[in-house]
Structure formats: C-alpha cells, structure tokens
Amino acid sequence: MDRAGRVARFVVLAFTSLAVACGGSSGTNPPPSSGGTRSLSGTVTYDFVPSVYDPQAQTGTLDFAAAAQRPVRAGTVQVMKGSALVATTTTDAAGHYALSFTEPAGADPLVVAALAESTAPAIRVVDNTDAGAIWAVGAAVGASVTTVNLHATHGYTGTGSQSGYDPATRRAAPFAILDSMYTAGRAFMAVRPATFPTLIVNWSPNNTNVAGDVTIGQISTSHFSPGNNQIYILGKAGVDTDEFDAHVIVHEWGHYFEKNLSRSDSIGGSHSFGQLLDPRVAFGEGYGTAIAAMLLPESVYSDTLWNGANIVGFGYDAETDWNGDDPNPGPFSEASVMRLLYDIFDSGTNEGFDTVGVGLGVIYDVLTGPERTTDALTSIASFIAGLKAQPGVSATAVDALLAHYDIGPITDAWGTGDEGLTGMYVAADLPSTQSIVLGGPDGDYLYNRWEQNEYYVFFGTGGTVTVSATSDQDVALTVYQRGVQVGGADANLSGTETVTIPTTAGKIYVVNLIGFGKTPGGYQVDLQFSSP
Numbered sequence: 067m068d069r070a071g072r073v074a075r076f077v078v079l080a081f082t083s084l085a086v087a088c089g090g091s092s093g094t095n096p097p098p099s100s101g102g103t104r105s106l107s108g109t110v111t112y113d114f115v116p117s118v119y120d121p122q123a124q125t126g127t128l129d130f131a132a133a134a135q136r137p138v139r140a141g142t143v144q145v146m147k148g149s150a151l152v153a154t155t156t157t158d159a160a161g162h163y164a165l166s167f168t169e170p171a172g173a174d175p176l177v178v179a180a181l182a183e184s185t186a187p188a189i190r191v192v193d194n195t196d197a198g199a200i201w202a203v204g205a206a207v208g209a210s211v212t213t214v215n216l217h218a219t220h221g222y223t224g225t226g227s228q229s230g231y232d233p234a235t236r237r238a239a240p241f242a243i244l245d246s247m248y249t250a251g252r253a254f255m256a257v258r259p260a261t262f263p264t265l266i267v268n269w270s271p272n273n274t275n276v277a278g279d280v281t282i283g284q285i286s287t288s289h290f291s292p293g294n295n296q297i298y299i300l301g302k303a304g305v306d307t308d309e310f311d312a313h314v315i316v317h318e319w320g321h322y323f324e325k326n327l328s329r330s331d332s333i334g335g336s337h338s339f340g341q342l343l344d345p346r347v348a349f350g351e352g353y354g355t356a357i358a359a360m361l362l363p364e365s366v367y368s369d370t371l372w373n374g375a376n377i378v379g380f381g382y383d384a385e386t387d388w389n390g391d392d393p394n395p396g397p398f399s400e401a402s403v404m405r406l407l408y409d410i411f412d413s414g415t416n417e418g419f420d421t422v423g424v425g426l427g428v429i430y431d432v433l434t435g436p437e438r439t440t441d442a443l444t445s446i447a448s449f450i451a452g453l454k455a456q457p458g459v460s461a462t463a464v465d466a467l468l469a470h471y472d473i474g475p476i477t478d479a480w481g482t483g484d485e486g487l488t489g490m491y492v493a494a495d496l497p498s499t500q501s502i503v504l505g506g507p508d509g510d511y512l513y514n515r516w517e518q519n520e521y522y523v524f525f526g527t528g529g530t531v532t533v534s535a536t537s538d539q540d541v542a543l544t545v546y547q548r549g550v551q552v553g554g555a556d557a558n559l560s561g562t563e564t565v566t567i568p569t570t571a572g573k574i575y576v577v578n579l580i581g582f583g584k585t586p587g588g589y590q591v592d593l594q595f596s597s598p
Contacts, residue, residue: 105212106145107164110138110157110180110203112218112241115310119368119381121388126379128310128370130222137161138218138241139248142181145207148174156185179204180216182240187251187262191240194268194298195283201240201269220310229304229372233271239309240269243299246315250361254323257427263326265319266296269309274302288314290321297322306371313367313381316358323357324350328433329549331444333580335514339382339391342398342508342516345445345487352403352446359384359404360411360426384408395472397446397487398516402471406446409467410453419470421463428456440479441548441574442491443521447481480523486516494522494577496531497596503588504541504581511584513542522577526569527597537561537591539583546576556580561591569597 119126221236272283332350413423436452474484481487
C-alpha cells in the first residue's frame with residue numbers, strides 16, 4: 067500500500083474520537099460534496115510530558131501533571147478525500163496551517179491529517195510494526211467547517227490494563243519524538259548552513275527491550291542503526307517508553323549526525339559510566355549525551371522506564387558530577403568525555419578550570435571537518451586535535467580542561483600528550499612482528515573495553531599487505547583507512563586470523579586488534595605484518 071493509502075487508513079480509524087475535540091465534523095460520513103473552492107486553517111499541537119531527573123536525589127519520572135501543549139513545527143498537513151491527496155502544506159513555528167483547495171466531487175469524507183513528519187530538516191516517524199506506516203492524527207471535515215485544530219494527546223490515565231495508557235488516545239508519542247529531533251537539527255541550522263538527509267524514525271507501542279524481529283517491535287533498546295540509517299525508539303508501556311525522554315531521543319539523533327555529517331569509528335556494544343571503554347566507544351557515547359545537552363539545551367539527562375507499576379528514572383548532569391558517577395576519569399570514560407565536551411561548548415560557568423566556551427558553531431566545524439577526515443580513529447584525541455586547530459581556540463585553556471578530567475595535553479589525533487591514548491597506537495613496519503597482552507585483571511572482558519583493543523598503524527605500499535594474528539584466545543582484525551573498513555578477519559574462534567588488503571602507497575592504515583578472551587591477568591597475541 068502506498069503512503070497516502072496508509073495515512074488515509076490510519077486517519078479513518080483515528081478521527082472518530084478526535085473529530086469533536088479537534089473542531090472537525092462530528093460525523094464520520096459528511097454529505098456528498100459537489101465540489102468547489104474551500105479554505106481550511108487551524109493549529110496542530112501535541113502533549114509534551116517532561117521527563118525529569120534530580121541528580122542529587124537520584125530520582126526521576128515522567129511528570130504527567132506538568133504536561134503542556136506544544137506546537138507541531140514545520141509539520142506536514144494534508145487534506146484527503148478517500149485515497150486522493152487534495153492539498154498539502156506545512157505548519158509554522160506556532161503550529162498554524164492554512165490551505166485553499168478545490169474539493170473534488172464524491173461521497174468520500176474530506177479528512178484533514180497532521181503527519182508526524184517535518185521539513186527542513188526532513189524527519190518522518192513511522193510504525194515499524196505496521197509496514198512503515200506514517201503516524202498521524204486527523205479529523206473529518208464537514209461541508210461548512212473552515213477551522214480544524216488537531217491535537218495529539220498523551221493518553222495516560224494512570225490506570226487500566228495498558229499500564230496507564232489508553233491506546234485509543236495515545237497519539238502524542240510520535241510528535242514528541244519528531245519535535246525533539248527537529249529541535250536538534252534546527253539548533254545546528256541556526257549557526258551553520260547544515261543540510262540533513264531524510265531521517266526515518268521507527269516508533270511503536272509494541273517496541274520493547276527484546277532483541278529480535280524489529281517488525282514486531284523487538285528492537286532491544288532505543289538506538290540508531292547505521293545499517294539502514296534509521297532510528298528505533300522504545301514504546302512498550304509497562305516496560306520502557308522513551309518518546310518523552312528528550313535526551314535519549316537526541317542522543318540517538320547525535321549518532322545519526324555522526325553517520326551522515328561527521329564520522330564514528332565506534333565498535334558499539336554495552337557501556338555504562340565507570341567502565342574503561344575503548345576510546346572510540348567512550349567518545350561516541352559521551353558525545354551523544356553531551357550533544358543532547360547542547361542542542362535541547364538542558365544539562366540534565368533523564369531516562370525513564372517502568373519499575374513494576376511505577377515510572378522511575380535515572381540520569382546524570384553533563385555539567386556536574388553529583389554522585390561520583392565518574393570513578394575512572396580519563397579518555398576511556400564516557401562520563402569524562404561527556405562533561406569535557408559540554409564544558410568546551412558552554413560558557414559563563416563558575417568553574418575555575420573551565421575558561422572555554424566555543425559554542426555550537428565551532429563544535430559543528432570540528433565534527434564535520436577534522437573529525438570526519440582524520441587518519442587516526444575517532445576518539446577524544448581526534449576531536450581535541452581538530453578543536454585546537456580552530457581559529458580563536460586557546461590550547462592552554464583546552465589543556466586545563468583536559469587536565470581536570472585526567473587527560474593529558476593532547477597535541478594530535480593520535481593522542482600524543484596522553485600516555486593512555488598514545489599507548490593504543492603501535493607503529494607497524496613492513497615486515498614486522500608484534501606481541502601484546504590483551505585483557506586485564508578487572509574481570510570485565512567485553513570486546514569493547516580498553517583492555518581488549520589495540521591499534522596498529524602502517525603506510526600503504528601500493529601492493530598488498532597481510533596481517534596475521536595468533537593467540538590461544540579468540541581475536542579479530544579490522545583494517546581502516548580514514549574510517550572506512552577496507553578489510554577484516556573474524557572467522558576462527560581458535561584465535562588465528564589473517565587478512566590481506568590492497569593498499570595505496572603513502573596512505574595511512576589502522577589495524578584494530580580486538581580480543582574476546584577472558585583469561586584472568588591477560589593473554590598474549592602475536593601479530594605479523596608483511597608485504598610481498
């Protein structure tokens with residue numbers, strides 16, 4: 067079924083309960099039209115529910131008592147007759163729309179619908195459990211009606227079998243998601259001539275925290291999928307609903323920004339504050355949370371979920387560590403990266419160590435410039451190197467900030483100046499033999515941890531280069547050239563992997579050795595680099 071048909075089907079199902087409240091016809095079958103010119107106008111709004119978190123008390127929830135109507139900005143409004151699109155327009159910053167059109171003759175009801183999609187930037191919120199049908203609210207329009215105000219309600223009653231939601235009136239979710247992402251995009255567009263590719267966001271009341279088939283809502287968690295360049299948002303009442311958790315929404319939008327306008331070499335995986343992560347993961351996740359704080363703008367991150375019958379929350383402050391949530395500060399801590407980036411962005415604080423305040427424009431310039439083109443892998447090192455190269459940025463002030471977060475005075479994208487970051491990179495001559503011990507004594511052996519990764523750097527020869535790794539534990543090899551994966555080997559659980567790639571003379575290549583072993587105290591990996 068085409069999009070227009072799906073929209074019409076959704077609206078026909080939905081408008082009955084909305085028609086009177088929205089100012090449309092109170093009947094679902096208005097008299098047959100004889101045609102003629104008509105004008106129609108109104109306002110499109112949705113219920114926004116604050117997601118609140120107190121970082122000192124460490125408590126949070128969705129504050130339905132403080133819910134407020136917000137306009138749907140730059141949203142698409144359509145008039146349809148049956149499956150035929152009659153007219154379309156977009157709302158302004160206050161949610162207002164106005165249409166003039168010639169109504170086709172026929173017995174089908176005239177319907178006005180507000181779609182959960184925006185323009186400039188182009189964002190569309192669809193139902194991944196309904197063949198990608200776009201979400202909408204609408205109303206039938208009687209023959210004499212000239213004003214139709216459309217409002218998407220949150221539908222929360224606090225009682226009932228749907229964990230407090232009335233499925234018939236739970237309409238605000240896709241519009242709240244849309245508006246948070248629209249806010250993010252427009253914030254960058256206000257300071258730079260940013261252009262964003264169309265973003266598809268998948269939300270459904272069926273989306274739950276089970277991994278599996280996304281077409282039935284098994285999305286695992288709210289996340290950005292680089293494979294299809296789309297975002298998936300949780301919506302299962304009684305489990306976890308993220309539609310009003312604006313920081314969660316914009317965090318995932320931040321990963322979309324990385325994929326499309328900047329760059330991320332993160333290998334993903336589970337992560338949380340306090341862990342020593344691979345520096346690409348630490349940067350990517352710290353950046354996502356920091357960028358949400360910058361764009362919304364609000365420094366306190368809030369994420370809510372169900373605990374039994376109650377909606378509870380957790381979070382943190384991008385400005386201040388209230389409860390010691392960064393026990394291992396440094397370049398491998400996403401909490402350190404988050405607060406460092408936010409301090410680089412903001413200004414006017416009372417923190418003596420923070421005299422940097424470059425604003426959003428410079429952040430954009432670094433992300434879309436040197437961060438995108440670095441020969442190194444993306445980490446806090448590549449970002450700081452790019453930042454220091456921007457006009458007017460004080461390297462001394464930046465170094466003071468770095469020192470506060472136990473990061474050395476980084477001077478290049480390879481982390482020179484910070485012992486931990488430079489220790490990640492090993493120059494690999496051709497030919498050469500290398501040995502390293504991966505893993506560590508802390509018992510945290512997931513593949514995306516700092517102790518399980520090492521980077522080897524070599525210059526292309528113009529011919530093929532072969533890299534082999536041997537260990538008594540499982541390992542993998544991935545080869546990058548400016549962030550593009552050009553080769554990889556991860557076929558054998560025995561710990562023996564080999565990859566051969568063609569190279570361009572003079573270009574820099576980075577081999578990521580990833581360990582999966584769980585031997586206490588570490589395990590040795592031997593590598594050979596050769597070029598015929």
